[in-house]
Amino acid sequence: MDEKRRYPRTEISEPAYISSGGSVMHCVVANISQEGAAIDVDNPAFVPACFRLVMAKDASDVHHCRVIWTKKTRIGVMFVPPK
Numbered sequence: 001m002d003e004k005r006r007y008p009r010t011e012i013s014e015p016a017y018i019s020s021g022g023s024v025m026h027c028v029v030a031n032i033s034q035e036g037a038a039i040d041v042d043n044p045a046f047v048p049a050c051f052r053l054v055m056a057k058d059a060s061d062v063h064h065c066r067v068i069w070t071k072k073t074r075i076g077v078m079f080v081p082p083k
Contacts, residue, residue: 007033020051029055036068036078044070053077 009031016039018025025047028040041047047067055061065077 007035009033009038015056017054017056018047018051019054020048027053029053030074034079036076037063037065038074038076040074042073044073044075047075050080 010033011031012029014029016027016029018027018039018041025041030038030040032038037053039053050064050066053063053065063077063079064082066080067075068078069076
């Protein structure tokens with residue numbers, strides 16, 4: 001399969017939080033790059049199309065995200081500029 005990403009992803013398996021509209025959901029960042037990430041969640045049906053991804057180790061490490069794909073309990077996101 002051809003790699004379509006411009007930047008390689010780094011496998012990290014780190015806890016994080018999905019934050020949107022005052023609600024927060026736990027997740028695990030499986031891998032990350034300059035442009036996006038793959039995250040694991042309990043139920044992707046509760047993940048909004050756009051949200052903030054806050055890394056648990058450093059709450060100042062925040063990425064604004066848009067969901068690009070979903071496969072079972074893993075979602076792929078693209079980092080977007082904040083609104």
